[in-house]
Amino acid sequence: MNKPESASGVGADHIELLQTPPLEMDADALLQDFTHYFGRTLGRRTIRKNLPFIYQALAFSVRDRLMERWNKTNMARERSDSRRVCYLSLEFLMGRLLRNALLSLDIEDSAAEALNRLGLSLEDAYDREHDAGLGNGGLGRLAACFLDSCATLRLPVTGYGIRYRYGMFHQRIENGYQIEEPDPWLREGFPWEIERIELAQRVHFGGHSESYVDLDGHPRHRWVNTHDVLAVPYDIPIPGYQNDIVNTLRLWSASATDEFDLEEFNAGEYTDAVAAKNAAENITMVLYPNAATVGGQELRLRQQYFLVSASLQDMLRDWRFRHGENYEGLADKLCVQLNDTHPALAVPELMRLLLDTANMDWDEAWSVTRQTMAYTNHTLLPEALEVWPVSLFEKLLPRILEIVYEINARFISEISDRWPGDNERLRRMSLISSDAEPNVRMAYLSIIGSFSVNGVAALHSQLLQQGLFRDFAEMWPEKFNNKTNGVTQRRWLRACNPALARLITHKIGDAWITDLNQLEQLAPLAEQQDFQQQWRGVRAENKLRLAKFVKSRTGIDLDPAMIYDVQVKRIHEYKRQFLNLLHVVHLYDRIQRGEGDAITPRAVLIGGKAAPGYVMAKDIIKAINNVARVINADKRMKGHLQLIFIPDYNVSAMELICPAADLSEQISTAGKEASGTGNMKFMMNGAVTIGTLDGANVEIREAVGEDNFFLFGLTVDQIAMQRSHYDPQQIIAADDDFASVVKLLKSGHFNRFEPGIFDNVLLAMLNPHDPWMTAADFRGFVDAQQRASDAYSDSKRWTAMSIRNSAASGRFSTDRTMQNYNDDIWHLQAFD
Numbered sequence: 001m002n003k004p005e006s007a008s009g010v011g012a013d014h015i016e017l018l019q020t021p022p023l024e025m026d027a028d029a030l031l032q033d034f035t036h037y038f039g040r041t042l043g044r045r046t047i048r049k050n051l052p053f054i055y056q057a058l059a060f061s062v063r064d065r066l067m068e069r070w071n072k073t074n075m076a077r078e079r080s081d082s083r084r085v086c087y088l089s090l091e092f093l094m095g096r097l098l099r100n101a102l103l104s105l106d107i108e109d110s111a112a113e114a115l116n117r118l119g120l121s122l123e124d125a126y127d128r129e130h131d132a133g134l135g136n137g138g139l140g141r142l143a144a145c146f147l148d149s150c151a152t153l154r155l156p157v158t159g160y161g162i163r164y165r166y167g168m169f170h171q172r173i174e175n176g177y178q179i180e181e182p183d184p185w186l187r188e189g190f191p192w193e194i195e196r197i198e199l200a201q202r203v204h205f206g207g208h209s210e211s212y213v214d215l216d217g218h219p220r221h222r223w224v225n226t227h228d229v230l231a232v233p234y235d236i237p238i239p240g241y242q243n244d245i246v247n248t249l250r251l252w253s254a255s256a257t258d259e260f261d262l263e264e265f266n267a268g269e270y271t272d273a274v275a276a277k278n279a280a281e282n283i284t285m286v287l288y289p290n291a292a293t294v295g296g297q298e299l300r301l302r303q304q305y306f307l308v309s310a311s312l313q314d315m316l317r318d319w320r321f322r323h324g325e326n327y328e329g330l331a332d333k334l335c336v337q338l339n340d341t342h343p344a345l346a347v348p349e350l351m352r353l354l355l356d357t358a359n360m361d362w363d364e365a366w367s368v369t370r371q372t373m374a375y376t377n378h379t380l381l382p383e384a385l386e387v388w389p390v391s392l393f394e395k396l397l398p399r400i401l402e403i404v405y406e407i408n409a410r411f412i413s414e415i416s417d418r419w420p421g422d423n424e425r426l427r428r429m430s431l432i433s434s435d436a437e438p439n440v441r442m443a444y445l446s447i448i449g450s451f452s453v454n455g456v457a458a459l460h461s462q463l464l465q466q467g468l469f470r471d472f473a474e475m476w477p478e479k480f481n482n483k484t485n486g487v488t489q490r491r492w493l494r495a496c497n498p499a500l501a502r503l504i505t506h507k508i509g510d511a512w513i514t515d516l517n518q519l520e521q522l523a524p525l526a527e528q529q530d531f532q533q534q535w536r537g538v539r540a541e542n543k544l545r546l547a548k549f550v551k552s553r554t555g556i557d558l559d560p561a562m563i564y565d566v567q568v569k570r571i572h573e574y575k576r577q578f579l580n581l582l583h584v585v586h587l588y589d590r591i592q593r594g595e596g597d598a599i600t601p602r603a604v605l606i607g608g609k610a611a612p613g614y615v616m617a618k619d620i621i622k623a624i625n626n627v628a629r630v631i632n633a634d635k636r637m638k639g640h641l642q643l644i645f646i647p648d649y650n651v652s653a654m655e656l657i658c659p660a661a662d663l664s665e666q667i668s669t670a671g672k673e674a675s676g677t678g679n680m681k682f683m684m685n686g687a688v689t690i691g692t693l694d695g696a697n698v699e700i701r702e703a704v705g706e707d708n709f710f711l712f713g714l715t716v717d718q719i720a721m722q723r724s725h726y727d728p729q730q731i732i733a734a735d736d737d738f739a740s741v742v743k744l745l746k747s748g749h750f751n752r753f754e755p756g757i758f759d760n761v762l763l764a765m766l767n768p769h770d771p772w773m774t775a776a777d778f779r780g781f782v783d784a785q786q787r788a789s790d791a792y793s794d795s796k797r798w799t800a801m802s803i804r805n806s807a808a809s810g811r812f813s814t815d816r817t818m819q820n821y822n823d824d825i826w827h828l829q830a831f832d
């Protein structure tokens, strides 16, 4: 008989280790531990500042202090048997963890002092940490901000993800082109993780499904002849802000099973057997960069199922430990939040576990499953909706495909009952597309299998219900809801902008760190001379700090007197980095014509990665770099205009960039950006937005007031109305400035020895079917930029706008977002 297992994997006959007294938090104690780890654990004698050991020894010392609180949090949860949320995501873009841990424990000063006594600086230690870049962009960083806010709000939320050996690729620029390089982020070790080999799970692939009749005479299914892979969890502590709570991020790593070796070994192929382990371990080798369109790669589907199966088995073990083998009440104690459709296989996988391993009947299992799952959508682009070929499912996940078919059959009959004879509706809503090569539609699977479906900004949620998911919203209006995104102010203001954080705290106290609405108290100070001066002083320092960073990455001297006009995000046509470039060329054109003195000096900074297979995005990067080279080399531009492409944009870069930005570029085609979150980071730090009515920009503008936001561009409705008779050539011909810009770009002025390299991007803009309608917004954008320039040249006016933006950013904290999720979807009780 099996002993009851516990959540921590220890049997009922476990021995609690004696509690040692809590570790001291002062500089002496930290210094002592630092010395211990440096000399005895890492085995180093001499301190060399350029090596990682200072960072590592400090991280270990800090981790010990997290560990005590982590154990307590886990014990509290086990004792209370409270309901919990598991946040399933293929991406967690955590960035660096050391500073966040120190601030959460309130020991940054002690740590700085400890290192100072050795003649070392804490900043140098921070800089040695590699970013944990296990995400592409917004969706992955959102997951990381959510975890921070949940721990701070004392909510029992566990993140489940994949421990990719290689994270988001590093970007190098060579002759203006993006070159991808691997990101071996674990190579120097990752001191924050704890391997939990005792909690490993087995995940099946391949084989086939078999039906049989069990001893009670019930028809059953089993999945046989599978190739199994071991999922080994690595736990990362997620500290709440100065509240002694430490939640968990559990990342799975793939490893070959023992039989894997044995089978081959018996065949006498020892070395082949060892080599074959690679196949299993490849599953978690690399993060997939998101392409313009999705679908296709077998390894990506393996990753998704691997995450989902390991995580759900882990959750069910936790349930068994408390409640035994009866899963009827599971949904009362567990909610699984799906971060987009990437973990949508959780729906059929939970069904499989309940049907095949817990012997539930279909109706009961289905009721538990759809009361457990909740789905968040992050895109409005139809081409970005995930689909997978049925044929691939058949080969890789035959039992899962059977379950998907059964879900679909029952769903289809539900529709026919409600809309008899409406075959067109059946075809539209089916889980399986009627393409020549049939596909499984992952978004529909997620909607059907969940009790809640949410978008990530008010406009986005509304458009989802009117557009992409209209049929489903008509069928189940009560499922659909909005949860506007946010960002955590602990990282995106307190940690990354210490000077502004200090100034704010000096004025209004430090309650804003856990209650961002407190920033409203800054609004009455917006026009105050003293405060304005201090505000400008801080921002000027931050601009110098960024200039140093840019110098080190690009060799270019940024002029801190200029307005810093910043667009950093993934490179994508809908985000319209090319529109930004058109404006830069327009300014260049004017300065060339001698209007330099009438133009507010401007440094335009653009950064972001293109998916390796996204040719147009890569062409846009090349175009930006070519224009930049000409502008920055032109003496006539000196003091007037700079254009800089910041290579290898990532979380740590944003931590330097957002505190220094004056103007935040949020210029996507209306209706295309689900929310945006960079927009919120900039706003919080006092940048003013120039933007379209898209995603969360709408709510940002509402919060800060129209006078403190540079609005331009067609609205969603106007875009829809103008599409049928859109004529970019005519728009250009009717606008001398625009015509002149296009002429310059066509002339070869920016690509003298590289003929044709702009053709792709220019033709896309000139095409009447351009989905992003870039030309339609050129005039509006240029005029809004002029308004921004005018405002900036009045420094009192600008400073007031800047303060008001920060003051109005309270809503855009993930603390508010998580509170909304909890009130409407999760219904968790906070730890006491």
Ligand code: 26Q
Pocket: 136, 137, 138, 139, 140, 142, 288, 289, 290, 291, 294, 295, 300, 378, 379, 386, 456, 485, 673, 674, 675, 676, 677, 695
């Ligand atoms: C899918 C299949 C195969 C390979 C990769 C992918 C994949 C990976 C990542 C598809 C999409 C993503 C990431 C999407 C993303 O970051 N979306 C952004 O989410 C933010 C948080 O909600 C929003 O603010 C942004 O508007 C949205 O673009």
